[in-house]
Amino acid sequence: MTDTLDPLRDPRLGFIGVGAIAEATLVGLIQSGCESSIRISRRNEQRSQALTQRFANVVADPENQSIVDHSDWIFLSVLPPQAREVLSAIELRPEQRLISLVAGITLAELSTLAPGVQSIQRMIPLPPIERGVGPLPVCPPCADLESLFANCANVMGIDDESLFSVFSAASGLMAAHHFFVWKVAEWMSQQGVKPEDATAYSSHMFAALAEIECHTPADQLPGLADACTTAGGLNEQALQELREFGWFQAAQNRLDGLFDRLNNGL
Numbered sequence: 001m002t003d004t005l006d007p008l009r010d011p012r013l014g015f016i017g018v019g020a021i022a023e024a025t026l027v028g029l030i031q032s033g034c035e036s037s038i039r040i041s042r043r044n045e046q047r048s049q050a051l052t053q054r055f056a057n058v059v060a061d062p063e064n065q066s067i068v069d070h071s072d073w074i075f076l077s078v079l080p081p082q083a084r085e086v087l088s089a090i091e092l093r094p095e096q097r098l099i100s101l102v103a104g105i106t107l108a109e110l111s112t113l114a115p116g117v118q119s120i121q122r123m124i125p126l127p128p129i130e131r132g133v134g135p136l137p138v139c140p141p142c143a144d145l146e147s148l149f150a151n152c153a154n155v156m157g158i159d160d161e162s163l164f165s166v167f168s169a170a171s172g173l174m175a176a177h178h179f180f181v182w183k184v185a186e187w188m189s190q191q192g193v194k195p196e197d198a199t200a201y202s203s204h205m206f207a208a209l210a211e212i213e214c215h216t217p218a219d220q221l222p223g224l225a226d227a228c229t230t231a232g233g234l235n236e237q238a239l240q241e242l243r244e245f246g247w248f249q250a251a252q253n254r255l256d257g258l259f260d261r262l263n264n265g266l
Contacts, residue, residue: 011097011148014071015040016064016086017078018047021101024130025075030055032132032151039067065090077101080265087113094118099145101125103168104262107139107161121145124167126174129153137167169258173251181206 013029015022018040026038038058042048048060061067068074068090076098078086083102087110092098097119100110110120121142128134132152138145141157149155158164181202188198216224229236242248 010036011072011144012036012070013038013073013075014067015075015077016067016090017041017076017082017101018044018051019077021125021127022075022077023047023051024127025077025101025125026051026058028125028129028132028152029148030057031130032149034148037070039070041067068092068096071096073097073099075099075101080104084113092117097121097144099123104165104265122161122164124164124171125153126171137164139164165259165262168262169255172258173255176251176254177206 013036015026035057039061040048040051040058042060042062051058052060064086074096076083080102083105092114094116096117098110098114098117100122107120107122121138121140123136123138125136126134129136129152134153135156136149136153137156137158139158139161141159146155185198185202189195225239229239
């Protein structure tokens with residue numbers, strides 16, 4: 001190889017699989033200042049072409065092995081059954097870093113599928129990483145990855161892999177959250193509020209509340225709900241009725257189901 005970049009300071013990045021999450025991760029990295037060369041799969045022709053046209057440091061490659069050959073760090077972002085097939089068909093170098101975005105495949109299995117590779121991590125990027133915000137669980141903790149993503153995510157190092165599925169399960173509520181925000185906006189529109197105003201109010205209200213939550217210590221988080229309520233007020237009524245309806249317990253029950261599914265191989 002003729003590349004002269006320092007693989008630790010300026011790692012060449014390769015993305016095998018370029019779905020929505022991989023695209024968000026890649027865009028977040030570049031927009032946060034990452035100038036590394038990046039190779040991506042050409043499997044999704046429309047997405048890969050758009051990324052190469054948008055960013056000068058992104059190159060699409062039709063062959064997974066070619067991506068591996070020209071990269072220092074490999075991000076694996078495919079479906080679980082495809083991950084096993086992909087890893088079995090490529091040859092990684094021992095000094096490369098493998099970062100799996102695939103849910104349900106453990107570090108032990110990844111080590112078996114990528115024999116000889118010394119550095120393997122799992123991580124859970126979320127769509128907001130494209131905008132430079134949101135959590136990024138990484139297991140095991142990795143200073144190099146924390147440095148790479150420092151400007152586009154709140155990197156959380158997870159020592160215990162048995163807890164990693166807890167984070168994966170929690171991420172399964174993203175769609176439910178978006179749906180809830182939309183239902184509030186829809187209700188407002190049904191009462192006569194202009195749809196754009198209803199959407200702006202609902203989305204910005206929940207975003208502002210989340211901003212408060214992000215800066216609240218863990219032991220004080222349960223008290224935020226009480227701080228919003230006054231005796232006989234609207235928030236007290238809504239909170240009490242949703243509790244009586246079992247809404248919050250139902251959400252936790254759904255998390256139990258997602259957690260069980262992850263621990264049973266999806």
